[in-house]
Amino acid sequence: MRCSLLRSSLAESQRWMQQLRGKGLFATKPYNEGEIILEEVPLVSCQFAWNAAYRYLACEYCMRPLETPEQNVRRLAGKPDIVLPHPDCVNSNLEQPSHVKNVMYCFVLLQMHYPPETTSIMLLVRILAFIQQSSDPNSAVARIKQFCHRTVNEDAELVHKLLGEQFTNQLNTLRELTANVINGEHIQEFLTPEGFCTLMALVGTNGQGVGTSPLAMWVNAVLSIAMSDDERTQLDLFIDKLYQYVEEESGTFLNTEGSGLYELQSACNHSCAPNAEVSFPYGNHRLQLKAVKQIMPGEEIYISYLDECSLQRSRHSRQKELAQNYLFVCWCALLSQAAHRLLTSAEASDEEIDQDD
Numbered sequence: 025m026r027c028s029l030l031r032s033s034l035a036e037s038q039r040w041m042q043q044l045r046g047k048g049l050f051a052t053k054p055y056n057e058g059e060i061i062l063e064e065v066p067l068v069s070c071q072f073a074w075n076a077a078y079r080y081l082a083c084e085y086c087m088r089p090l091e092t093p094e095q096n097v098r099r100l101a102g103k104p105d106i107v108l109p110h111p112d113c114v115n116s117n118l119e120q121p122s123h124v125k126n127v128m129y130c131f132v133l134l135q136m137h138y139p140p141e142t143t144s145i146m147l148l149v150r151i152l153a154f155i156q157q158s159s160d161p162n163s164a165v166a167r168i169k170q171f172c173h174r175t176v177n178e179d180a181e182l183v184h185k186l187l188g189e190q191f192t193n194q195l196n197t198l199r200e201l202t203a204n205v206i207n208g209e210h211i212q213e214f215l216t217p218e219g220f221c222t223l224m225a226l227v228g229t230n231g232q233g234v235g236t237s238p239l240a241m242w243v244n245a246v247l248s249i250a251m252s253d254d255e256r257t258q259l260d261l262f263i264d265k266l267y268q269y270v271e272e273e274s275g276t277f278l279n280t281e282g283s284g285l286y287e288l289q290s291a292c293n294h295s296c297a298p299n300a301e302v303s304f305p306y307g308n309h310r311l312q313l314k315a316v317k318q319i320m321p322g323e324e325i326y327i328s329y330l331d332e333c334s335l336q337r338s339r340h341s342r343q344k345e346l347a348q349n350y351l352f353v354c355w356c357a358l359l360s361q362a363a364h365r366l367l368t369s370a371e372a373s374d375e376e377i378d379q380d381d
């Protein structure tokens with residue numbers, strides 16, 4: 025009886041938490057650790073403006089780097105004579121003649137004191153362009169509206185960090201500038217003050233960071249080649265040396281970075297102990313979601329919205345980042361408090377039962 029009491033309370037608290045979390049992605053079959061759950065390309069993506077400043081050239085459409093691994097490592101390591109072994113892996117990045125570098129149009133935004141990276145604004149403009157250019161704009165709008173897009177969390181009294189009252193003027197200027205760049209019947213609703221905030225919140229809460237690196241692709245490719253133990257040891261030493269040179273010359277900023285909007289992946293809720301992770305193994309914006317633990321049918325698939333560094337930080341810092349960027353109070357913390365309360369009340373009932381006995 026005591027067990028069933030605890031079980032029903034836990035089931036209730038889980039239902040309550042699912043309500044708070046909204047929709048989620050659930051496994052319909054078992055996945056082993058390391059197994060691919062899904063792959064998808066984004067509806068829209070955009071690279072960070074600073075890539076160009078650091079001479080990271082990537083396709084404006086799919087973020088595939090526009091240099092070979094050898095050119096990449098020569099630049100990052102500041103050593104123009106480095107030659108990478110295994111030419112098949114070295115040259116694989118050059119075979120995309122259709123991937124081009126476009127000139128991005130720029131906003132006066134760069135002069136404004138407003139927190140979002142230009143990428144968030146470009147992503148927002150690309151969403152509008154996606155709707156405008158669609159052969160069926162109404163269904164394009166419906167697809168965009170499937171992404172969660174609330175601007176406030178009334179339960180937890182949170183406002184998205186990009187939408188605070190202190191930014192009213194900046195948001196208005198940005199909205200007017202955007203309407204000058206792109207306008208039309210089907211996107212009117214997103215160019216009103218409320219609609220624009222909704223789109224900003226949508227980009228803020230659903231944008232997935234994308235990272236591509238020719239060097240990392242070369243490393244993955246050569247590591248999958250069959251070779252003797254001796255050759256493998258030599259290769260490992262060579263790779264370690266390359267990364268050491270790169271770190272000395274360029275530090276840790278190694279990837280071409282950007283952000284994308286993914287329909288399936290964005291349905292994944294956050295956990296500080298996730299059972300899946302996102303990667304970009306093709307060196308472009310095509311995303312892969314992989315199980316990092318065994319997942320059983322019916323289980324929810326969670327990723328971490330926090331990078332590795334933030335995940336190591338205190339619960340308070342994690343909660344702050346999730347609240348400001350994603351408008352929720354980390355359920356991991358809530359769960360432990362709720363579980364603690366349930367446990368305490370179960371223990372209390374145990375005592376009562378014991379006394380009754």
Ligand SMILES: C[S@@+](CC[C@H](N)C(=O)[O-])C[C@H]1O[C@@H](n2cnc3c(N)ncnc32)[C@H](O)[C@@H]1O
Pocket residue numbers: 044045046047048170171172229230290291292293294295350351352353354355356
């Ligand atoms: C990318 S969406 C994930 C899908 C979302 N649940 C939906 O209904 O569309 C991110 C939003 O999901 C909610 N969310 C994600 N993980 C959560 C969690 N662990 N606890 C509570 N809410 C969460 C937050 O509202 C967050 O802004």
